[in-house]
Amino acid sequence: MPILISNTRGCSCGRFGEAVMRVAVLRQFTAAQICVLIFTTTLGVSSCAAEGLRRYRAPIGESSISGISSGAFMAVQFGTAWSSVIKGVGVVAGGPYWCAKADAFDAVTWYWGPIRRATGACMKGPASDLNPKDFTAKADAKAAAGEIDPLSNVGRQKIYLFHGYNDAIVDKAATDAAADFYRHYLGDANRGNLFYQATLGAGHSFVVAKQGAPGLNDCKANTAPYIDQCGYDQAGVILQHIYGRLNPPNAAQLAGSVKSFDQSIYTTPHLPDALSMGDTGYVFVPRDCEQGSPCRVHVALHGCKQDVADIGRKFVDEAGYNEWADTNRMIILYPQTKTSPYWPSNPQACWDWWSYVNHQDSYVTKSGSQIKAIKAMLDALTAAAAAPAGVTAPSLSAPQSLTVIDTSDSGADLAWSPGDDGTIYRVSRAGPDGAFQAVGDVTGASFGDSGLTPQTTYRWRVSVILNGAVGPSSEEATGTTRSTPPRCDNPGSCPIAK
Numbered sequence: 001m002p003i004l005i006s007n008t009r010g011c012s013c014g015r016f017g018e019a020v021m022r023v024a025v026l027r028q029f030t031a032a033q034i035c036v037l038i039f040t041t042t043l044g045v046s047s048c049a050a051e052g053l054r055r056y057r058a059p060i061g062e063s064s065i066s067g068i069s070s071g072a073f074m075a076v077q078f079g080t081a082w083s084s085v086i087k088g089v090g091v092v093a094g095g096p097y098w099c100a101k102a103d104a105f106d107a108v109t110w111y112w113g114p115i116r117r118a119t120g121a122c123m124k125g126p127a128s129d130l131n132p133k134d135f136t137a138k139a140d141a142k143a144a145a146g147e148i149d150p151l152s153n154v155g156r157q158k159i160y161l162f163h164g165y166n167d168a169i170v171d172k173a174a175t176d177a178a179a180d181f182y183r184h185y186l187g188d189a190n191r192g193n194l195f196y197q198a199t200l201g202a203g204h205s206f207v208v209a210k211q212g213a214p215g216l217n218d219c220k221a222n223t224a225p226y227i228d229q230c231g232y233d234q235a236g237v238i239l240q241h242i243y244g245r246l247n248p249p250n251a252a253q254l255a256g257s258v259k260s261f262d263q264s265i266y267t268t269p270h271l272p273d274a275l276s277m278g279d280t281g282y283v284f285v286p287r288d289c290e291q292g293s294p295c296r297v298h299v300a301l302h303g304c305k306q307d308v309a310d311i312g313r314k315f316v317d318e319a320g321y322n323e324w325a326d327t328n329r330m331i332i333l334y335p336q337t338k339t340s341p342y343w344p345s346n347p348q349a350c351w352d353w354w355s356y357v358n359h360q361d362s363y364v365t366k367s368g369s370q371i372k373a374i375k376a377m378l379d380a381l382t383a384a385a386a387a388p389a390g391v392t393a394p395s396l397s398a399p400q401s402l403t404v405i406d407t408s409d410s411g412a413d414l415a416w417s418p419g420d421d422g423t424i425y426r427v428s429r430a431g432p433d434g435a436f437q438a439v440g441d442v443t444g445a446s447f448g449d450s451g452l453t454p455q456t457t458y459r460w461r462v463s464v465i466l467n468g469a470v471g472p473s474s475e476e477a478t479g480t481t482r483s484t485p486p487r488c489d490n491p492g493s494c495p496i497a498k
Helices: 014-043 070-081 104-109 112-119 132-144 172-186 234-243 314-318 321-326 369-381
Strands: 063-068 086-092 158-162 194-197 206-208 227-229 257-262 280-285 296-301 330-334 400-407 411-417 424-430 436-443 446-450 457-466 469-473 477-480
Touching (some): 063 070, 063 234, 070 086, 070 296, 070 369, 104 112, 172 194, 194 446, 296 321, 330 369
Parallel strands (some): 063 296, 086 158
Antiparallel strands (some): 280 330, 457 477
């Protein structure tokens, strides 16, 4: 769940509370020093913490991020703040940048303003309380101040959004507002970079293709572990929307492995507790990456009550990312939050999307405490990447393996095998009348088509554009849009449309 508050004074303890916090942190720091001293003296090495992340040949500019619930809000914040290195963002049951509108002026309300807005408009709507201009104006101001990357980078990102109509926790108005935020920066020229799936009857959850797996929920559930089985491979759609057509996921035993690492290395100078982050994080590394092959990093952020203390490693092991990563040279980073009932006040182990750590609007910028920690982890994983090669001329060969990877009632998500960086593609669509017409140009090997008619079959093909000339086209791909989702007045109890 995105946010639940149980401590009525937890968001601001005043000078006394700050003093108490300093004492608590000092005690933890002293204990850590004692631990290191004992093991260094007796064994010559420290055995008090897990190791840090290994460096891999993974260019940071090929990185991406996604999240569910509070992790989705954080993915939007991180992807906007560091848009220069993030190729794409997956937003599952989340909302727009700076949705809770927290800043230093909230001190006059003892920091209850952001909590009220987070649990109000950002989770329940209505749409009239989520004005997209508020969020874009804040992003513009932060970019102008140099606190986040230039927003022209957001216009080049691949964006996937999802809302299930049985979601009883986050209203669709919030995810609609996130879509409006991104459309503002994408503009009409890059509209094909966004795909919004809102026709599935999922509850508040990350959605997987599995059926009947023990420990996971049925499709319309809104309870822990917040992983619902809807016969829909959300991880695969997200990764292919960002990177283009991928090799099929590994359906057998994975060749790669999940490794744990010490998060305190990346929260420094703070202890993880001070940021409501766990001591241990996780990373899935394919065997090819471990052996030195070039790879890419995707950051997967769990939601509230999905940390390992609450649900074990279910999100790490069951979300479906690892199977795709294993066959496509992708490293999946799983940072972890933890429950913090007092200071900072975060009783549901959520990511900080309402400023519970610093009580300032820096939480949506590069200087945000949790954003800095995640970026430090990403920097560590990508530290062994070679310098980028010179720009290669785009190829005029026909795009390969065009596939419709997903459809909604009014859209379709297309992906094909990527060519050289910077290649521009032209997407053409044929409706029921059979006549192909160009519907948009795009950089990167995916395209979110929109404005389609429900329950209608379409055909698409993709061509390379070089110096304004249209090159050879791909083979055609066919897909049928879904039916319009039924009205759902009581999310969590609505039947799943077939």
